[in-house]
Amino acid sequence: MDNPDISKLAIDRSVLPMRRPRRRWWPWLVGAAVLIAAGVLSYARFGGGATAVETAAVTAAFPSQALALLNATGYVVAQRKASVASKATGRLEWLGVLEGSRVKRNEVIARIENRDVAASRDQAKANVGVAAANLEQARAEAREAEANLARSRDLAEKKYISGSTLDSAIARADKARAGVRSGEAAVNAAQANLKAAEVALDQTLIRAPFDGVVLTKSANVGDNITPFSSAADTKGAVVTIADMETLEVEADVAESSLGKVKVGQPCEIQLDALSEQRFAGVVQRVVPTVDRAKATVLVKIRLLERDARVVPDMAAKVAFLERALGAAERQPVPAVPKSALVERDGAKYVFLVKEGRARRVKVEGARALGDLVQVDGVALGDKVVIRPPARLADGAPVK
Numbered sequence: 001m002d003n004p005d006i007s008k009l010a011i012d013r014s015v016l017p018m019r020r021p022r023r024r025w026w027p028w029l030v031g032a033a034v035l036i037a038a039g040v041l042s043y044a045r046f047g048g049g050a051t052a053v054e055t056a057a058v059t060a061a062f063p064s065q066a067l068a069l070l071n072a073t074g075y076v077v078a079q080r081k082a083s084v085a086s087k088a089t090g091r092l093e094w095l096g097v098l099e100g101s102r103v104k105r106n107e108v109i110a111r112i113e114n115r116d117v118a119a120s121r122d123q124a125k126a127n128v129g130v131a132a133a134n135l136e137q138a139r140a141e142a143r144e145a146e147a148n149l150a151r152s153r154d155l156a157e158k159k160y161i162s163g164s165t166l167d168s169a170i171a172r173a174d175k176a177r178a179g180v181r182s183g184e185a186a187v188n189a190a191q192a193n194l195k196a197a198e199v200a201l202d203q204t205l206i207r208a209p210f211d212g213v214v215l216t217k218s219a220n221v222g223d224n225i226t227p228f229s230s231a232a233d234t235k236g237a238v239v240t241i242a243d244m245e246t247l248e249v250e251a252d253v254a255e256s257s258l259g260k261v262k263v264g265q266p267c268e269i270q271l272d273a274l275s276e277q278r279f280a281g282v283v284q285r286v287v288p289t290v291d292r293a294k295a296t297v298l299v300k301i302r303l304l305e306r307d308a309r310v311v312p313d314m315a316a317k318v319a320f321l322e323r324a325l326g327a328a329e330r331q332p333v334p335a336v337p338k339s340a341l342v343e344r345d346g347a348k349y350v351f352l353v354k355e356g357r358a359r360r361v362k363v364e365g366a367r368a369l370g371d372l373v374q375v376d377g378v379a380l381g382d383k384v385v386i387r388p389p390a391r392l393a394d395g396a397p398v399k
Contacts, residue, residue, distance in 0.1 A: 050356070050396075050397035050398050050399040051358075051389060051391075051392060051396060051397070051398050051399070052398070052399055053351075053353070053358070053385045053386075053388065053389070053392070053398045053399070055353055055383045055384060055385055055386060056336065056337055056383070056384055056386050057381055057382070057383060057384075058336055058378050058381060058382040058383075058384060065319070065372075067319075067321045067322050067323060067325070068268075068319040068320065068321060068322075069260045069320050069321065069322050070253070070257050070260045070261065070319075070320040071317065071318065071319050071320070072251040072252060072253050072254075072299070072317075072318045072320070073251065073252065073315070073316070073317055073318070074249050074250045074251030074252060074299075074301075074315075074316050074318060075249070075250055075312075075313055075314065075315060075316060076247055076248070076249055076271070076310060076311070076312055076313060076314040076316055077247070077248060077249070077250050077312055077313070078242035078243055078244065078246055078247055078248075078312050079243070079246035079247070079248055080210060080212075080242070080243040080246045081215075081240065081241070081242040081243070081312070082209050082210070082240070082241050082242075083218075083236075083237035083239075083240050084109070084206060084207075084208065084209065084237060084238055084239050084240070084241055085206065085225065085227040085236055085237045085238055086110070086112050086203060086204060086205075086206045086225055086227065086238070087203040087227065088112050088114075088117070088200065088203040088204045088225075089112075089224075089225065089226045089227075090112040090113045090114070090204065090224070090225060091112065091113045091222065091223070091224055091225070092110060092111075092112060092113075092219055092220070092221050092222060092223045092224075092225050092235075092238065093111050093112060093113040093114075093221065094110060094111040094221065095109070095110045095217075095219070095220065095221055095238070096108070096109050096110060097109045097110070097214045097217070097239060098214065098217060099214055099215065099216060099217055100213065100214060101213070101214045102211075102212075102213055102214075103208040103211070103212060103213070103214065103241065104208060104211055105208055105209065105210050105211050106207050106208065107207060107208045108205050108206070108207055109206055109207065109208055109214075109238075109239065110205075110206035110238050110239070111204060111205055111206065112204040112205075112206070112225055113204070114201055114204035114205075117197070117200050117201045117204055118201055120197045120200065120201075121194070121197035121198055121200070121201045123197075124190065124193040124194040124196070124197040124198075125194050125197075127190040127193060127194070128187065128190040128191055128193075128194050130190070131183065131186040131187040131189070131190040131191075132187055132190075134183050134186060135180070135183030135184055135186065135187050136183075137183075138176070138179035138180045138182065138183040139180050139183070141176045141179060142173070142176035142177055142179065142180045143176075144176070145169075145172045145173040145175070145176035145177075146173055146176070148169050148172065148173070149169045149170060149172070149173040151169075152165060152166045152168075152169035152170075153166065153169075206238055208241060209241070210241070210243055211243065211245075212241040212242050212243040212244065213241065213242060213244055214239050214240070214241055215239075215240045215241065215242050215312065216239065216240040217238070217239050218235060218236070218237050218238060218239065218240070219235040219237075219238045219239075223235045225238065242312055244306075244311075245306070247303055247306075247310060247312065248284060248300050248301060248302050248303060249269055249281065249300070249301040249303065249316045249318060250298055250299070250300055250301075251298075251299050251300075251301060251316070251318045252291070252294065252296040252297070252298060252299075253296060253297050253298075253299050254295065254296055254297075255290055255295045255296060255297060256295075258286075258297050260320060261283060261286065261299055261320055262283065263283050263284070263285060263286065264282060264283060265282065265283040265320055265321070266280070266281075266282055266321045266323065266324040266325070267280075267281040267282060267283060267301050267318050267319060267320055267321060268280065268281070268318075268319045268321060268325065269281045269301065269303065269316055269317070269318055269319075270316065270317045270318075270319075271310065271314050271315070271316050271317075272314065272315040272316070272317075273309070273314050273315075274307075274309060274310070277307075279303055279304070279305050279307070279310075280303075280304040280305055280325070281301040281302060281303050281304055281318070282301065282302055282304060283299060283300075283301055283302075283320070284300045284301060284302040285299075285300050286298075286299050286300075287299070287300070299318075301318055336350060336372065336378065336384050337372060337384075337386055342388055347362055348362070348363055349361060349362050349363065350363055350378065350384045350385070351384065351385040351388045351392060352378065352382050352383060352384055352385075353383040353384070353385060353398055354383075356397055356398065356399070357396065357397055357398065358385060358388070358392055358396050358397075358398045361378060363378065385398070
């Protein structure tokens with residue numbers, strides 16, 4: 001095979017396409033980066049990049065919390081309370097009260113079956129009548145004997161009758177006087193028996209020992225009442241009555257804190273059932289003994305205010321104060337947790353959450369009330385940010 005001559009080969013560059021000038025892409029890239037950064041910032045500022053925060057509601061607090069030396073728990077009790085029963089034994093025939101009924105002292109609230117006792121009373125009353133009639137007969141005989149004795153003495157002085165006849169008249173008069181005395185004693189005995197029968201009858205009537213309110217009803221009509229027996233199917237007390245004018249609070253105070261409590265010390269009482277209200281009280285007495293099991297001392301606090309809603313056995317919290325409260329200090333004030341306060345530029349602020357955004361509000365006061373802080377400028381129920389981040393700004397979205 002012959003070798004070809006490649007020296008004659010050549011490229012015609014006149015027919016090649018023209019090279020385009022190189023385009024510059026970096027301005028477009030910078031512009032796109034700026035737009036993306038602006039979008040991210042705008043999204044974080046006004047879009048879904050909300051800051052996660054913890055919130056708490058503005059609550060009502062009482063200024064007394066700043067004056068409390070000691071806090072204790074206890075219960076409302078009635079100083080005067082009685083389980084009422086009859087002294088007699090029998091079947092309960094009538095019951096005239098229910099739980100919550102108000103009763104007056106000596107008011108009949110129940111009755112034991114008493115027909116046999118009433119018959120005994122009537123018999124004793126009749127015996128009094130018989131004794132009284134016998135006494136009248138004895139007095140009549142005594143008057144007759146006295147008149148006969150006077151005539152006999154007159155006749156004996158004139159020697160118209162013998163001495164034995166006069167002696168008989170004297171004996172008859174003495175016997176008549178003795179009969180009168182016997183009749184009087186019989187009347188007294190009959191009256192005593194009548195009184196005993198009336199007492200027995202009255203003991204079948206159950207009366208209220210004092211003005212009060214019926215707390216519990218332990219028996220029903222038809223139950224056998226045996227207050228001094230524990231026989232089966234019998235009842236002792238019929239009702240339990242408490243004098244609501246003697247309500248007080250019994251609180252257990254730790255033995256180690258007893259030095260902070262003294263008689264006459266002002267207190268503030270909060271009842272779990274009436275948590276929106278505070279009641280004024282004063283230490284009435286300290287029971288001079290220690291409960292070994294709990295190492296506590298029982299302190300009794302007298303309520304200075306009466307409220308019909310307060311009943312025995314309500315749970316209570318007692319704050320022992322260093323001084324008595326003024327009228328203005330007994331009203332609730334808005335308060336927030338201490339961690340909700342921030343200090344910027346020499347002023348104190350809180351961040352309220354409204355419509356998904358944090359609103360910085362300047363507050364005044366900032367008086368410590370236990371774990372809370374009293375502030376002005378916020379309303380009850382507002383939501384405040386707890387431990388707000390340092391970067392949190394006014395108007396920033398939060399969640």
